Amino acid sequence: MTEENLRKSNQLEAEAxxxxxxxxxxxxxxxxxxxKPAWAMTEKDVEEEKEKEIDDLLEFAYELDxxxxxxxxxVR
Numbered sequence: 001m002t003e004e005n006l007r008k009s010n011q012l013e014a015e016a017x018x019x020x021x022x023x024x025x026x027x028x029x030x031x032x033x034x035x036k037p038a039w040a041m042t043e044k045d046v047e048e049e050k051e052k053e054i055d056d057l058l059e060f061a062y063e064l065d066x067x068x069x070x071x072x073x074x075v076r
Contacts, residue, residue, distance in 0.1 A: 036045065
């Protein structure tokens with residue numbers, strides 16, 4: 001590996017670790033908010049929960065293999 005490629009590789013690894021930490025922090029925050037009853041949530045918590053739900057639904061839709069689903073559906 002050249003020095004430049006090694007630097008790029010190290011930079012990508014550092015970015016991946018930072019992204020992982022960010023995801024863990026957001027999951028921890030949403031888990032904490034999810035444990036609260038609705039009346040105890042702040043407006044910010046409620047908004048974050050809504051955004052998380054929307055993100056989860058969008059991720060599901062992007063990852064959905066429509067052809068495989070339809071094949072399974074037709075078999076039933």
